[in-house]
Amino acid sequence: MSTSKSPARKYHHGGLRAELVAQGLRLVEESGADAVSLREVARAAGVSATAVYRHFPDKRALMTALAVEGTARLTAAQDAAAAGETNRKAAFDATGRAYVRFALANPGLFRLIFTYPGIALADPTRDATVSTLHANALEAAGGDPDAARLVAIRAWAIVHGLAMLMLDGRLPRDPALVDAAIDSAAVAAKPC
Numbered sequence: 001m002s003t004s005k006s007p008a009r010k011y012h013h014g015g016l017r018a019e020l021v022a023q024g025l026r027l028v029e030e031s032g033a034d035a036v037s038l039r040e041v042a043r044a045a046g047v048s049a050t051a052v053y054r055h056f057p058d059k060r061a062l063m064t065a066l067a068v069e070g071t072a073r074l075t076a077a078q079d080a081a082a083a084g085e086t087n088r089k090a091a092f093d094a095t096g097r098a099y100v101r102f103a104l105a106n107p108g109l110f111r112l113i114f115t116y117p118g119i120a121l122a123d124p125t126r127d128a129t130v131s132t133l134h135a136n137a138l139e140a141a142g143g144d145p146d147a148a149r150l151v152a153i154r155a156w157a158i159v160h161g162l163a164m165l166m167l168d169g170r171l172p173r174d175p176a177l178v179d180a181a182i183d184s185a186a187v188a189a190k191p192c
Contacts, residue, residue, distance in 0.1 A: 016055065020056065038062060063112065081095055089185070140184050
């Protein structure tokens with residue numbers, strides 16, 4: 001009779017996929033996306049490696065699921081930040097600040113969302129985030145779709161660049177700097 005204990009299962013019947021995603025997200029934050037393997041996720045979830053394959057046929061499928069969940073969390077953070085604002089400009093700025101703060105709070109997941117090989121930026125799972133960006137940009141551009149495209153590119157470039165500079169230690173992780181750098185009036189200005 002064995003006295004060793006197997007890891008307690010942390011999921012309910014039918015919830016293994018969600019548990020695998022949760023463990024994958026935890027491992028991404030602890031070790032980075034490149035260090036995550038199907039075997040390690042199985043071990044963390046307390047199941048056999050073969051159990052993972054019922055939900056994810058390969059690492060790419062697992063990493064895509066993690067990126068999809070990350071994108072949903074980023075969108076939720078941006079939506080929550082915008083919900084508390086009273087006007088569209090303030091809401092647009094709040095989504096930008098939420099983007100940077102999400103990156104700083106979830107560096108491994110943020111990098112996975114935007115840098116994992118094989119996850120295209122045009123992935124339809126990003127529609128909610130992209131739709132929010134474009135809707136806000138269209139309003140900031142006064143309804144002009146061509147100008148809105150430029151506003152969206154400027155806004156994304158600013159928040160993504162700021163997030164990466166802070167994550168890479170090139171700029172301090174300073175909330176006041178985030179607030180000062182994000183201003184939708186600047187991205188909506190017409191070029192000279």
